[in-house]
Amino acid sequence: xxxxxxxxxxxxxxxxxxxxxxxxxxxxxxxxxxxxxxxxxxxxxxxxxxxxxxxxxxxxxxxxxxxxxxxxxxxxxxxxxxxxxxxxxxxxxxxxxxxxxxxxxxxxxxxxxxxxxxxxxxxxxxxxxxxxxxxxxxxxxxxxxxxxxxxxxxxxxxxxxxxxxxxxxxxxxxxxxxxxxxxxxxxxxxxxxxxxxxxxxxxxxxxxxxxxxxxxxxxxxxxxxxxxxxxxxxxxxxxxxxxxxxxxxxxxxxxxxxxxxxxxxxxxxxxxxxxxxxxxxxxxxxxxxxxxxxxxxxxxxxxxxx
Ligand code: GLU
Numbered sequence: 001x002x003x004x005x006x007x008x009x010x011x012x013x014x015x016x017x018x019x020x021x022x023x024x025x026x027x028x029x030x031x032x033x034x035x036x037x038x039x040x041x042x043x044x045x046x047x048x049x050x051x052x053x054x055x056x057x058x059x060x061x062x063x064x065x066x067x068x069x070x071x072x073x074x075x076x077x078x079x080x081x082x083x084x085x086x087x088x089x090x091x092x093x094x095x096x097x098x099x100x101x102x103x104x105x106x107x108x109x110x111x112x113x114x115x116x117x118x119x120x121x122x123x124x125x126x127x128x129x130x131x132x133x134x135x136x137x138x139x140x141x142x143x144x145x146x147x148x149x150x151x152x153x154x155x156x157x158x159x160x161x162x163x164x165x166x167x168x169x170x171x172x173x174x175x176x177x178x179x180x181x182x183x184x185x186x187x188x189x190x191x192x193x194x195x196x197x198x199x200x201x202x203x204x205x206x207x208x209x210x211x212x213x214x215x216x217x218x219x220x221x222x223x224x225x226x227x228x229x230x231x232x233x234x235x236x237x238x239x240x241x242x243x244x245x246x247x248x249x250x251x252x253x254x255x256x257x258x259x260x261x262x263x264x265x266x267x268x269x270x271x272x273x274x275x276x277x278x279x280x281x282x283x284x285x286x287x288x289x290x291x292x293x294x295x296x297x298x299x300x301x302x303x304x305x306x
Contacts, residue, residue: 009041011209013072014198016048017059020259021066024213024243026275031240032211033072033294034279034301044205045074050081050088050197053189069262070272071290079205081197088192091200091230092146092185100149100229101185104134105141130181144188148195148222151177153229162221167238167305169214174221183222195222203232214239238305241278265289280304 013029015021021029036043045067047060064078095101106114114131130147154162154177161175174180184193198219202210217239227234261267268290273283276293281300287293 007208008206009036009039009208010044010206011036011041011211012044012046012202012205012207013067014046014048014201014212015060015063016051017055017063018051019056020059021063023260023271023274026070026260026271027240027243027278028211028213029067029070029072030272030275030294030297031238031279031301032209034297035209035211035238035305037294037298038302038306039209041208042075043072044076044207045072045078046201046205047078047080048194048197050085051191051194052082053191066259066262069265069268069290071268071294079201081201084197084201084204085192087200087204088196091196092192095148095185095229096146098229100153101146102135102149102182103138103143104130104145104147104182104184105138105143106130106133107144129179130183132182135182145184146186147182148185148226148229150180150182150222150225153225157228162224164220164224164234164237166217166220167236169217169239172217172220174218176221176225180222195219195226199223199226199230199232202235203227203230207235209238210235211238211240214242243275243278269293 011032013032015025015029033043045064047063049055049060060080067073092101108128110133111128111130114133115128118131120129120131132151134141134147135149135151154160154175161173163171163173165171176183183195185196186192220237220239224234226232260271262271269287272290272293276282276284276297279301281297281304284293284296287296
């Protein structure tokens with residue numbers, strides 16, 4: 001999207017309705033909104049309900065209400081991934097046609113056995129690094145998941161790894177085929193994987209700036225690879241600091257982080273102040289409403305992050 005030939009900067013917040021919005025996700029929402037506004041750009045919300053198995057009914061709407069109470073409102077009607085399923089199929093078909101996606105018939109137990117045979121305890125964040133068993137064919141097995149041919153693609157790129165730059169954390173590099181392996185594009189139980197959905201949607205929505213929590217940093221190289229494979233542009237990336245719980249661990253829905261109070265404008269303002277503090281922004285002392293506070297922080301965001 002352009003006006004007079006120059007790309008309109010576009011940011012987004014992409015919550016998964018697997019639990020209510022918590023203080024950790026508000027940091028990402030606030031940061032992405034400030035970043036878009038600081039660049040005179042648009043801010044969009046995408047409800048990532050594409051993983052139907054894990055999403056809870058009604059929660060997407062509740063998250064939009066929580067955001068609205070914090071004066072964070074999408075510039076266009078929010079996009080729901082469940083309405084975009086055909087687009088993921090089109091991208092997937094292109095990868096298959098290019099020889100960059102293949103069916104995998106391995107169960108978890110078979111993957112473990114293959115890894116043990118290789119003498120590899122190859123796991124990362126508790127996830128198995130796929131040993132490549134079905135890369136050259138199913139050998140009579142029934143297809144379960146579909147995987148991206150990471151090793152084949154990285155080799156064809158000839159760069160020995162994937163480099164990208166984070167606006168806060170600096171230059172990043174990952175050997176995806178070694179560290180992650182041939183990752184899943186479509187799960188055995190049916191849903192399109194997050195990596196494919198996010199890449200297709202960021203391109204479709206003309207996102208120029210992805211601003212999201214640091215816990216997602218590690219996914220970025222995979223997303224850059226998929227962008228290259230699909231001929232899509234790579235946005236700029238900025239990963240925000242995480243909110244830690246009292247035990248020093250990151251807040252997450254999985255760990256039972258609770259939703260925050262947006263029942264009154266004052267409560268929402270207090271939550272925004274907490275999120276701003278995590279981003280290193282000073283208190284908006286004179287702000288009397290969430291919208292006021294947001295406006296106060298725009299120039300301060302520019303000073304810190306541009
Ligand atoms: N939906 C993802 C989440 O809630 C975030 C996706 C992204 O920002 O790339 O963790």
